[in-house]
Amino acid sequence: MTQKTEPFFVGYLKVPKGLRSFLLMASLMFVGGFLAASLVIGATQDDAGKAGFRFDYGRQTVTGVVELKPYPLLRVTKGNDRIAVGHTLMLTGGGKAGVMDRATPLHGKLATASGVILERGTLDMLQLRGGKAGLKAAEGEASIPTSEPLGKWRLAGEICDGKCLAGAMQPGRGLAHKACANLCLIGGIPPVFVSSKPVEGSEFLLVASADGGPMLQSLYDKVGQFIELEGELERRGDMLVLKIDETSIGLAK
Amino acid sequence: MSVKYIPVQWNKNKWWYDGIMLFAVVCYLWVFIEITPHILNHESPINAQVHNARAFGSCAFLMLSVILTIGPLARLDNRFLPLLYNRRHFGVMTAFVALAHAGYILDWYFAFSKAGKYEALLFANTSYTQLLGFPFEAFGIFALLCLLILATTSHDFWMKFLTPPIWKALHYLIYAAYISVVAHVSFGILQDQQNQAFPILFVVVACAVVGLHLLAAISERKKAGEHEKSTDGWIEVCATSEMNEGYAKIAKLPKGDRVAVFLQDGKLSAISNACAHQNGPLGEGKILNCLVTCPWHGFQYDVTNGRSPAPFTETVPTYNLAVENDRVLVDPEANQPGTFVEPLVLSKPKGGS
Ligand code: FES
Numbered sequence A: 001m002t003q004k005t006e007p008f009f010v011g012y013l014k015v016p017k018g019l020r021s022f023l024l025m026a027s028l029m030f031v032g033g034f035l036a037a038s039l040v041i042g043a044t045q046d047d048a049g050k051a052g053f054r055f056d057y058g059r060q061t062v063t064g065v066v067e068l069k070p071y072p073l074l075r076v077t078k079g080n081d082r083i084a085v086g087h088t089l090m091l092t093g094g095g096k097a098g099v100m101d102r103a104t105p106l107h108g109k110l111a112t113a114s115g116v117i118l119e120r121g122t123l124d125m126l127q128l129r130g131g132k133a134g135l136k137a138a139e140g141e142a143s144i145p146t147s148e149p150l151g152k153w154r155l156a157g158e159i160c161d162g163k164c165l166a167g168a169m170q171p172g173r174g175l176a177h178k179a180c181a182n183l184c185l186i187g188g189i190p191p192v193f194v195s196s197k198p199v200e201g202s203e204f205l206l207v208a209s210a211d212g213g214p215m216l217q218s219l220y221d222k223v224g225q226f227i228e229l230e231g232e233l234e235r236r237g238d239m240l241v242l243k244i245d246e247t248s249i250g251l252a253k
Numbered sequence B: 001m002s003v004k005y006i007p008v009q010w011n012k013n014k015w016w017y018d019g020i021m022l023f024a025v026v027c028y029l030w031v032f033i034e035i036t037p038h039i040l041n042h043e044s045p046i047n048a049q050v051h052n053a054r055a056f057g058s059c060a061f062l063m064l065s066v067i068l069t070i071g072p073l074a075r076l077d078n079r080f081l082p083l084l085y086n087r088r089h090f091g092v093m094t095a096f097v098a099l100a101h102a103g104y105i106l107d108w109y110f111a112f113s114k115a116g117k118y119e120a121l122l123f124a125n126t127s128y129t130q131l132l133g134f135p136f137e138a139f140g141i142f143a144l145l146c147l148l149i150l151a152t153t154s155h156d157f158w159m160k161f162l163t164p165p166i167w168k169a170l171h172y173l174i175y176a177a178y179i180s181v182v183a184h185v186s187f188g189i190l191q192d193q194q195n196q197a198f199p200i201l202f203v204v205v206a207c208a209v210v211g212l213h214l215l216a217a218i219s220e221r222k223k224a225g226e227h228e229k230s231t232d233g234w235i236e237v238c239a240t241s242e243m244n245e246g247y248a249k250i251a252k253l254p255k256g257d258r259v260a261v262f263l264q265d266g267k268l269s270a271i272s273n274a275c276a277h278q279n280g281p282l283g284e285g286k287i288l289n290c291l292v293t294c295p296w297h298g299f300q301y302d303v304t305n306g307r308s309p310a311p312f313t314e315t316v317p318t319y320n321l322a323v324e325n326d327r328v329l330v331d332p333e334a335n336q337p338g339t340f341v342e343p344l345v346l347s348k349p350k351g352g353s
Helices: A017-043 A100-106 A162-168 A175-186 A217-222 B012-040 B048-076 B078-085 B087-106 B117-123 B137-152 B156-162 B164-170 B173-187 B197-225
Strands: A060-067 A073-078 A088-092 A110-120 A123-128 A135-137 A148-161 A191-199 A202-209 A227-236 A239-251 B235-239 B248-252 B258-264 B267-272 B286-288 B291-293 B300-302 B321-324 B327-330
Touching: A017 B012, A017 B048, A017 B078, A017 B197, A073 A110, A088 A110, A088 A162, A100 A135, A110 A162, A123 A162, A148 A162, A148 A175, A148 A202, A148 A239, A162 A175, A162 A191, A175 A217, A175 B117, A191 A239, A217 A239, B012 B048, B012 B078, B012 B087, B048 B078, B048 B087, B048 B173, B048 B197, B078 B087, B087 B117, B087 B137, B137 B173, B156 B164, B173 B197, B235 B248, B235 B258, B258 B327, B267 B321
Parallel strands: A088 A123, A202 A239
Antiparallel strands: A060 A073, A060 A110, A073 A088, A110 A123, A110 A135, A148 A191, A148 A227, A191 A202, A227 A239, B235 B327, B248 B258, B258 B267, B286 B291, B291 B300, B321 B327
C-alpha cells in the first residue's frame, strides 16, 4: 500500500524527485542486462563444424555411371584433380530438390555431371547445374560397379538430410533443424546417417530402406533424433550405404 | 491542467519509456548480430539467417519475460509502478521482434522447396505424437498469434469496444503466449544445445518470472488476510489511526473484489479498487487535486461518487462506510457505479453509543 512518504508517479506529470534515481537505476540495469544477455547468448552458440559449398574449388565436371538406388549417385569413372576415379558422388539439385527425374533416363549409363561441391570432412555431394548442363549422357559403354556387402551392424546416431549436413546450412542437423531436414528429404535429397562411432572408417552412411530403395516415409519421424538401429552395410566405391531395418529403430540411451 | 484530462496519450514520460526500451533492444540486437560473430570465430560461420533468427528470438523471449515481471514487481514495490505505465508499447515492440524471428526462420528453414513456405510449415514435420522431435514451431506460431492479437487490440479503442473486463480477460493471453514460448524453446533449440550457457540463462529467467508472480501473490494474500469480518457482515478495513490523508487502505471483500477506502480532508470515502480503465489498483493511487488518481495511467475519480471529472464518463462503484470502536468498516454490497455517498467524518463514530 502506498505510504505517505513515498513519491507518487502519474504518467502525464513530471516524475517526482525521489523516484528519479530509482528509475534511472532500473533503466541502467535493464539496458545493462540486455547487453550482457546478448553477449552471453550470442557468443556461446555451438560451432557446427567446418562445412559448406566449395565455390572456391570452382565448377567440378566429372563422368561416371549413374545409379538410382537408393538415391541418384554417380560412380566416377573419369575424375579430375579433386574427384578421384572410383569415388561415389551423391547428386542433388538446387534448393531442397533431388535429381531423380533427371537421373532416371540415365540409369546404368555413363553421364557427365557438373556443378558445385558441398563438403563436410569425408562427406561430399555434388549440386548439379540446371538441366542438361548439370547432367547429360556421355559417350561410351559402362555398367554399375558391384557393391561389397559388409554384414549386419547395430549403430547409434542421427538421420540427417545429406545436403544441409554437408554444409548447405550451418547448423544443418539436430532437432531444431528437423522440419527443414524433412523438407529436404521430401524433396528427394539423400538422407545420411551420422554414426556416433566411425564404421569401416566413415561416420557418414547413405541411408536406404531394407530393400535398398529410398528411405521409408515412416522414418521422417525419426529424423534429427539420436537413435539406435540395425541394418545391412554395403560398400559402393568409397561410399557406405546402410540398409536400415525399420523394425529395429529405437531411441538411443 | 487540461492535459490531465487526456491521460492516455503521448507525453514526455512515454517518450522516455519507449526510448529506453528501444535503446536496450537495439543494443541487444547490435551486439548479437554485429559483435558476437567475431567472438565466435567459427571456421564455417553460422548462417546469417539463423544467427539473426536467434538474435531476434532470444530478444523477444527476454522482452516478454521483462514485461511479465513488471506486474509482480510493481505489486511488491510501488516504485516499479512507472514501468507499468507504458507496458503496452513494450508489448507491441515485442510482437514485432518476434515477427522478425519468425520471418528469418520461415525464409530459411522453410524456403527453397517446391512447396510454399507457409504450406511447408504445416507439413514438413508432423511428429505430433512424440516429445523428441515434436514440431515445436507450433508453439512458436501460437505465441506469435497471441502477441499479434494483443498488439492489435492494445489501443484504448479496443478496450472501449470490447469493454474493460473482456479486454482484460483477452490480455491474459500473454500468459498463454509465455508458456508457449517456453515450450517452443524447450522442444526446439534447447534439444541441440552443447554449450549450456543459454539453457541456464533461459531456466533462470523463466523461473524468475514464475517466482516473482508467486511472491507477489503471497504478499497480496497476506495483505488481504489482515482484514477480518465483523459481526454484522460488514468488513473491517483497518484502525482509523492507520488512515493517511490523501491515501487509501484496501480491503478484500468476500466476493473477491477489493475496496479502496480513502481519507480526504478528514473524511472517509470508499470506491472500488478496480480502475474502469484497465482494472488498475486505485487504492494504490493518491488523491491529487481532490481526485483519486490511478497509479497505472492516471485516470481520475471523485472519491465521493466514483465518477471521472467531465468530460470523462468513467464510473466505478462506491461503498458505504462506518466507524465502530475506532475501526473502519465497509458494507460489502457495492452501490451502483457513480452513486454519491456522503463522506464519513472521522471523528463521529457510527450510531454513537
Ligand atoms: S488508469 Fe489505466 S488502469 Fe487506471
